[in-house]
Amino acid sequence: MTNPQTEALRKQLHPNAMALAKKRINEFATSLLLQAKTLAYEEQDDVVLSNHIEEALDIIKREQKQKWVKELVSVLGGALFGAFVQGFITELSTGNTLLIVIYTILGFIGMLLVFLGLRL
Numbered sequence: 001m002t003n004p005q006t007e008a009l010r011k012q013l014h015p016n017a018m019a020l021a022k023k024r025i026n027e028f029a030t031s032l033l034l035q036a037k038t039l040a041y042e043e044q045d046d047v048v049l050s051n052h053i054e055e056a057l058d059i060i061k062r063e064q065k066q067k068w069v070k071e072l073v074s075v076l077g078g079a080l081f082g083a084f085v086q087g088f089i090t091e092l093s094t095g096n097t098l099l100i101v102i103y104t105i106l107g108f109i110g111m112l113l114v115f116l117g118l119r120l
Helices: 004-010 015-042 050-094 097-119
Strands: none
Touching: 015 050, 050 097
């Protein structure tokens, strides 16, 4: 019985896939080294140390996580604002004051989340 991981490692890379992988690796390495050098400069160190590399990696990961949160907040805000528009118009025509107030509150919360997502 063969190990699936061993089988996966034996797969050949297409030349285009290999070129793209090298490009992405170089982009990531450049970002990592630039961030580490910036940290070393800010700390007035003469050389980039391993702790600068680790801290740079943490910063890059944190930025990726923050991007995900930013997108989630924006999408949620857009959904709430969309519900406000549709519900507000519908309830305005029926005259239900309570639902008009609820949809208005949803609209304000939605816009707040959209602007918060843009701000992050």
